Amino acid sequence: MATAALKEILPPSLTSVSEQPPLFDGTTRLYTSYTCPFAQRVWITRNYKGLQEKIKLVAIDLGDRPAWYKEKVYPENKVPSLEHNGKVIGESLDLIKYVDANFEGPSLVPSDPAKKEFGKKLVSEVDSVTRELYSALKGDAIQQTSSVFDSLENALGKFDDGPFFLGQFSWVDIAYIPFIERFQVVLADVFKHDITEGRPKLRAWIEEVNKIDAYARTRTDPKEIVELFKKRFLPQQ
Incomplete structure (x- = not known):
């Protein structure tokens, strides 16, 4: 069973005064919120597949969202979204399948x-x-x-x-x-x-x-x- 080997230090949530992380620099980023159940789905998927080093968490403060998130990252202005291979995609159920299919780690869909x-x-x-x-x-x-x-x-x-x-x-x-x-x-x-x-x-x-x-x-x-x-x-x- 896949688990996180080490306690992960979670980055602070970004607010309206936070600078935007670089976009499309080759880093895979999961834009999330620590209290959102939809975003939690993809966070669990990332952890279970052991991708803590491959997918970086970028937490967004949903009560004080940075303007750049909607303007430059994800026009839907909600979480979760995933920055990967030069694009940003969203919708939690789709992202569970996307991460499962496009990254290493134990499969989350049975073959039966x-x-x-x-x-x-x-x-x-x-x-x-x-x-x-x-x-x-x-x-x-x-x-x-x-x-x-x-x-x-x-x-x-x-x-x-x-x-x-x-x-x-x-x-x-x-x-x-x-x-x-x-x-x-x-x-x-x-x-x-x-x-x-x-x-x-x-x-x-x-x-x-x-x-x-x-x-x-x-x-x-x-x-x-x-x-x-x-x-x-x-x-x-």
Whole structure:
């Protein structure tokens, strides 16, 4: 299992007064945010494949973004984006596949046709799953998220050769885990609800993903997650 060998010293987040790093100088850069779940997907991918020396992190302060990021690097003005081979590309799910296909390290897509097909299905559904979770915060959060977590529990039972969605750790786990753990933290803290209660496969999955160093080192402090969610989604709290 791929893990980060040494503790990585994370660079500070760049703000509106920060100078722009050189562009297209041959360095591969992952423009990210340490608190963004979308960017976290690509950060996990980079770590798991052991690319800490090959892909440099450039953290952007999303609350005080440098103007040069939109003007000169990535017109979409969001993270993640990847500077590689003279171009900048974005979209987290696309970047998981791009990094997996274009860099060395353990593959994140299984060769087994059944697993590959099921993996594509799950990843195609992840955006609707996350939208459903976020929208549930406006209503009865516990009841409205229940069906989502039940479906994940069922999906985790598809293959029995490991605790992950496709048995072994894959791009599917990377696509889902940043969001599921955020909701686990928020529902536990704000709503006093344990999403893994009665869902042993979901509990085991979260526990096993947290044993993967490449993921664990990308986790946001739970207190910060709760404060961000309260500020953005739960003004009534």
